[in-house]
Amino acid sequence: MRVEQLYKKNAHSWMVMGRDAERREEVIDTNHYLIQNNGRGLLLDPGGVENFSVVAAEFSKHFELANVEAIFASHQDPDVISSLPLWIQANPDLIVYMPKIWVSFITHFGVKLENIRPIPDEGGVITLGGHDLEVVPAHYLHSSGNLSVYDPQSKIFFSGDIGAALLPDDSTNLFVEDFDEHTQYMEYFHRRWMPSNTAKMRWIAEVRKRDVEMLCPQHGAIFKGKDVARFLSWFENLDLGSAWSNVR
Amino acid sequence: MSGNLHTRRMGEEYNTIFRQCVSLNTELHKLVPLAKQMHLLSSNAVSSAARAGSEGDAFRVLTQDIQLLGDEVSECIGDTQKVIAEIVKLASNLAKLFTNYIIYIDLKGRIGEEESSLTSARFFDRGHQMVVEELRANNYKLSRSLGVLTNLLSPIAILVKKGEYLAVCSSVEAASAGEHGVSFEAVSSMLRELVGQLGLQSARQRSLLRDLSDAMEKQQNNQRKLLYAR
Numbered sequence: 382m383r384v385e386q387l388y389k390k391n392a393h394s395w396m397v398m399g400r401d402a403e404r405r406e407e408v409i410d411t412n413h414y415l416i417q418n419n420g421r422g423l424l425l426d427p428g429g430v431e432n433f434s435v436v437a438a439e440f441s442k443h444f445e446l447a448n449v450e451a452i453f454a455s456h457q458d459p460d461v462i463s464s465l466p467l468w469i470q471a472n473p474d475l476i477v478y479m480p481k482i483w484v485s486f487i488t489h490f491g492v493k494l495e496n497i498r499p500i501p502d503e504g505g506v507i508t509l510g511g512h513d514l515e516v517v518p519a520h521y522l523h524s525s526g527n528l529s530v531y532d533p534q535s536k537i538f539f540s541g542d543i544g545a546a547l548l549p550d551d552s553t554n555l556f557v558e559d560f561d562e563h564t565q566y567m568e569y570f571h572r573r574w575m576p577s578n579t580a581k582m583r584w585i586a587e588v589r590k591r592d593v594e595m596l597c598p599q600h601g602a603i604f605k606g607k608d609v610a611r612f613l614s615w616f617e618n619l620d621l622g623s624a625w626s627n628v629r
Numbered sequence: 630m631s632g633n634l635h636t637r638r639m640g641e642e643y644n645t646i647f648r649q650c651v652s653l654n655t656e657l658h659k660l661v662p663l664a665k666q667m668h669l670l671s672s673n674a675v676s677s678a679a680r681a682g683s684e685g686d687a688f689r690v691l692t693q694d695i696q697l698l699g700d701e702v703s704e705c706i707g708d709t710q711k712v713i714a715e716i717v718k719l720a721s722n723l724a725k726l727f728t729n730y731i732i733y734i735d736l737k738g739r740i741g742e743e744e745s746s747l748t749s750a751r752f753f754d755r756g757h758q759m760v761v762e763e764l765r766a767n768n769y770k771l772s773r774s775l776g777v778l779t780n781l782l783s784p785i786a787i788l789v790k791k792g793e794y795l796a797v798c799s800s801v802e803a804a805s806a807g808e809h810g811v812s813f814e815a816v817s818s819m820l821r822e823l824v825g826q827l828g829l830q831s832a833r834q835r836s837l838l839r840d841l842s843d844a845m846e847k848q849q850n851n852q853r854k855l856l857y858a859r
Contacts (some may be wrong), residue, residue, distance in 0.1 A: 434732050438739035441748035467729060470756030 382439050385555055387595060387603070388535040392419045393512060395537050397597065398439050400553050401432055408432070410548070411460050412599055414539055415440055415449075416532065419510030422449035424468075425530060425539050426461045426599050433464035437471075451476040451498075453507065455541030456524035457483040461599065466491045478507055478516070480526030500528055517587050519543060521580035529584070536594035543584065544612055545570050546601025557602045560611045566601060571616065573624035581621055585613050636731065639855060642848040643724045646771075649841040650720040654713045656834050660706045663827055667699035670823065674799075674816045681809035688802045688813050694795055695820065702788055702827065705781060712778045719771040726764045733757040768849060775842055782838065785831040792824030 382402065387395040399412040413436050414425040422444055428436050440446060452475060454462040462479070469475050469492060479487055481499035488494065504516040512534065519527040523542050530539040546566035557563045575581065588596075596604040596612060604612045674692040678685035733753055740750040799817030803810040 430728070430732065434736035434739060437736050437748075437753070438743070438746075441740050441746045441752075442743055444747055446748040447752050467732060467756060470729075470759045471753050472755075 382435055383553065383555055384439050384443065387414075387597070388537060390534070392510075393417065393534055395532070395535050396440070396443060397555060397603065398436060399555055401435055403435060404432060406550075409460055409600060412597065412601075412603075413440075414597060415444060416509060416514070417444060418512040420448055421510035422446070422451075423507065423509045423514075424449055424452045426455055426541065427452055427464055427468060429460045429463040430467065433467045436464070437468075447472065449475070451478060451507070451509070453477075453528075453530060454479040454483075454487065455519070455529065455539070455599065456480060456527045457486050458524065461541075462487060463490060469493075469496055480520075480524075480528050482526035483524075502526070504528065515591075517584075519580075519584050521575070521577040522584055523574040523576070529588075531591055531593070533591075536592050537597060538588060538591065538593045538595065538609075539597045541599050542570075542574065543616070544596055544598035544601070544604060546598070548601050552602075554602055557604050557608050560604075560608050560615075563602065564615060567615075568619065569624060570600075571619055572621060576622040578621050581616060581619075585617055588613060636734070636855060639848060639851045640727060640731070642844060642851055643720075643727050646841065646844050646848060647717075647720040647724050649837060649844060650713075650717045653834065653837045653841060654717050656830065656837060657706070657709050657713050659830055660702075660709070660827070663823060663830065664699065664703040664706050666819075667695075667702055667823055670816060670819050671696040671699045673819075677809070677812040677816055680812070681806060684806050684809055685813075688799070688806065688809075691795060691798055691802060694791075695799075695816075698788060698792055698795060702785070705784055705788070709778060709781045712774055712781060716771060716774045716778065719767050719774060723764065723767050723771065726760055726767060729760045730757075730764060733760060764852070768845075768852065772845055772849075775838065775845060779838055779842075782831065782834055785827065789824050789828040789831060792820060792827065796821040796824065 382398060383400045384396060384398045387397055394417045396415045396417070397412055399410065401410060404410060408429070408431050411426070411428050411432065413428050416423045416425065437446065449472070452465065452468060454465070454477065465477065465487070475496055476498055477492065477496050478498050478500055481501050484494070484497055484499050487497070500516050502518060502520065504518045507514045507516060507530070515531040515533065517529040517531055519529045519541060521527065527541060529541055529543070544567070546563060547570055548566050593609050594605060596609045671692060674688070674695050678689040678692050681688065733756055736753055737750045737757065740746050740748065740753070796817050799813055799820060803813035803817055806813050
């Protein structure tokens with residue numbers, strides 16, 4: 382498991398964890414993010430039951446997890462959030478931000494409503510230790526209720542499954558090294574899992590309104606610097622929902 | 630014996646218990662069509678008695694007992710369906726809780742090995758303890774539900790005896806009912822077959838229930854040893 386600090390200034394920081402070498406072959410590799418502000422923590426897409434102990438143990442080395450006050454779930458998938466009951470058992474006061482339309486589904490994991498703060502379709506703001514993070518709608522990319530997070534201070538944009546790549550098992554890079562080479566690992570994922578070109582264009586327009594230095598997906602490598610714009614252009618020209626020939 | 634070995638045994642035992650609960654559930658569902666057939670048979674018996682007029686008077690008395698038998702079997706099966714549904718749910722919960730138990734053990738081991746960790750392994754004590762308590766509570770509820778199921782199934786053996794007796798009585802009536810004896814004998818023969826099937830099912834279920842209770846007992850021993858080992 383690799384852990385790296387993406388940003389740190391004063392009491393504000395971002396950390397990423399990924400490339401879990403211990404994971405079972407059939408389990409998709411996932412990235413997990415921890416934002417810290419003034420000693421308070423927010424976990425983004427903390428992952429599934431499968432890797433709860435690895436994620437918790439790794440982040441424990443870098444942060445007092447008792448100070449994690451909230452979890453953000455970009456959508457409802459098990460690789461995103463099925464570890465939730467274990468986090469809440471450890472800290473019953475934990476707040477969970479999630480797309481409003483998934484509340485009655487995620488509660489099937491055994492989570493109580495009192496822990497949940499539903500985020501409406503239009504997005505909103507999450508405040509962490511006095512610092513505001515923007516929640517940007519990303520519906521149908523891929524889930525019908527899907528959210529991204531933008532941090533104006535660090536200029537990091539957490540994109541969930543957008544920008545995800547199914548990397549080879551021996552890949553250890555946390556960042557995209559060669560964008561053109563990298564597209565081969567992203568194309569099928571986006572064409573197969575994402576259904577709406579309209580939703581894609583709306584999301585791209587939202588991202589372009591913001592000053593983004595890093596685009597951080599839940600799977601695969603992180604885009605930084607000029608690769609962010611490259612990714613948006615590549616994504617703009619991709620025909621989503623078009624992987625039918627491989628399905629039939 | 631090491632804690633790890635007990636942990637592995639407990640995991641195996643929970644899987645066994647869950648599989649046995651599912652098998653028992655399947656077997657108990659086989660009783661439902663038997664109860665329906667018993668009701669159908671009692672309706673046929675009433676019709677046969679009515680067609681026989683005064684020659685069917687004695688058989689009519691038996692049809693009331695056949696109807697009562699059908700009702701008792703249905704009632705017994707209805708109650709067992711509710712209890713077995715609860716048992717399967719509890720067994721499934723136990724398997725899930727045990728997975729969470731193992732996850733917390735693994736996590737605490739990982740944090741414990743890391744001297745520079747900023748989070749103490751004790752932070753996860755609460756979650757770990759909650760899982761242990763839920764395991765205990767589920768074990769207790771499952772044992773209790775198995776006891777209830779055993780009590781619910783025990784009258785079936787008596788109902789089988791009662792059915793066999795009614796079949797013999799029906800045959801006797803058939804022998805003395807002249808031309809109507811043919812339809813009485815058909816009822817008697819069908820009743821014998823149904824109670825025979827009920828008897829076989831009941832024996833199979835008692836055997837499954839015994840295996841399940843044994844597995845629960847073993848599991849509880851393992852749990853005691855595991856907690857002692859830690």
